[in-house]
Amino acid sequence: MLNDSGNTVVVNGTSYNLTTPSGQTSGVKLNVHDNLVAGIDYTLRLDFDAASSIVLTGNGKYILKPVIRAIPAAVSGTLTGMVTPAASSPKVFAIMGTDTVGTIADATGKFYFPGLAAGTYNVNFIPVSPYLTKTVGNVVVTNGAVDDMGTVTITQ
Numbered sequence: 001m002l003n004d005s006g007n008t009v010v011v012n013g014t015s016y017n018l019t020t021p022s023g024q025t026s027g028v029k030l031n032v033h034d035n036l037v038a039g040i041d042y043t044l045r046l047d048f049d050a051a052s053s054i055v056l057t058g059n060g061k062y063i064l065k066p067v068i069r070a071i072p073a074a075v076s077g078t079l080t081g082m083v084t085p086a087a088s089s090p091k092v093f094a095i096m097g098t099d100t101v102g103t104i105a106d107a108t109g110k111f112y113f114p115g116l117a118a119g120t121y122n123v124n125f126i127p128v129s130p131y132l133t134k135t136v137g138n139v140v141v142t143n144g145a146v147d148d149m150g151t152v153t154i155t156q
Contacts (some may be wrong), residue, residue: 009054009062018054018064030070039078039114042143045071074144079113079121081149088127088154096121118143128156
């Protein structure tokens with residue numbers, strides 16, 4: 001909820017109290033007018049537009065109708081791919097430096113890592129026996145993108 005006490009605007013030397021009639025009951029709403037990619041983490045920078053936010057009503061009062069632009073910035077990427085044979089049921093680890101993130105390939109062999117920091121990873125596949133462990137190096141994850149490794153084959 002907004003607190004509208006102490007908000008004023010000075011016009012031609014006269015101070016007017018600003019109220020936020022709809023904001024008092026429903027809060028401030030942010031609309032993002034950008035295409036966002038699923039699986040990507042974003043931060044939102046907020047830009048308060050003071051010139052558009054102070055409105056003169058038909059009865060000569062001023063009100064505060066906050067106009068806030070939300071500007072998304074991607075702060076992660078997503079890594080995905082398939083492993084074959086799916087029966088190898090591997091645990092999959094994306095490793096960059098000392099950071100390790102793990103997942104499990106699903107019944108079709110698909111694996112998915114949302115929210116990864118941008119950078120270059122080694123991706124380790126640790127399957128069930130009798131399949132052999134496999135590492136794919138130099139896998140690049142890009143901020144704001146879904147990077148697909150394609151199909152990775154696990155051997156016996």
